[in-house]
Amino acid sequence: MSEVKKFMFVNRKAPYGTIYALESLEVVLITAAFDQDVSLMFLDDGVYQLKKGQQTKGIETKNFSPAYRALEDYDVEKLYVDKESMDARGLTEEDFLVDVTVLSRAEMGALMDEQDVVLSF
C-alpha cells in the first residue's frame, strides 16, 4: 500500500435535518478501512452530531449516533470539537457521547492546514 495520508473530515451540519452527518460517517468508516490517518472535526452545528441521548423513534429515522462510539474500534480516535461552537449551543464536554479534544477556532484552523486531504460535510 502507498504511504499513509492525513485525512480530515470537517463536520458542520446537525444530524437528521440533512443527510450530511450520516454521509460523513459512512465515508469516515470507508477511509479508516484503508488504514489512513483519520481525524474528525466538529464545528458549527456539527457539534450537535455528538449529543448524548438521541432518540429517533418518533421521527422514524435511524439513530446513527451509536456509531460514533464504534469509531475507536476502527482506530479513529482523533475527534476535535470547536469550543466556540460548543459554547454557543449551550453544550459542554459532558454532553457528548464520546471523548473529544476541545480546541479553539485558531487551533482548528491550524490542524486543517496540516492535512493531506480535507473532506467537507
Added chain:
Amino acid sequence: MLHIVNKSPLTSSTLESCLNTATGGDILLIEDGVYAVTRGNAVESKLRAAMGKFRVHVLVPDLEARGLGDRLVEGVLPVDYAGFVELAASNKTCQSWL
C-alpha cells in the same frame, strides 16, 4: 396565522426573518428549527423575547431525536404530530420559512 421554521437558528437566518416579519400568532419549530428552543443556546434571549408576542410551539419527536428533550426552554409549548395537524388546521394560513 401559523409560521413554521425548520432550520437551525445558528446556521440559517430563517428564524430571524420569521421573527422580524410575523406580527403575532403561532410559531412552530420543527426539524433543525428545534435547536432554537433549547436552553443555553446563543439565540435563547431572542427567542424568549419573541415569546411575549407569539405562541411558540415545538415538535417533540424532532427535539427527542436530537437528544434535547430535557433542554426545552420553559414556556415553549410541546406538540406531537397530531398537535402539528391541529395547528395547521386551526390557522387560516401558514407560512413555512424554508
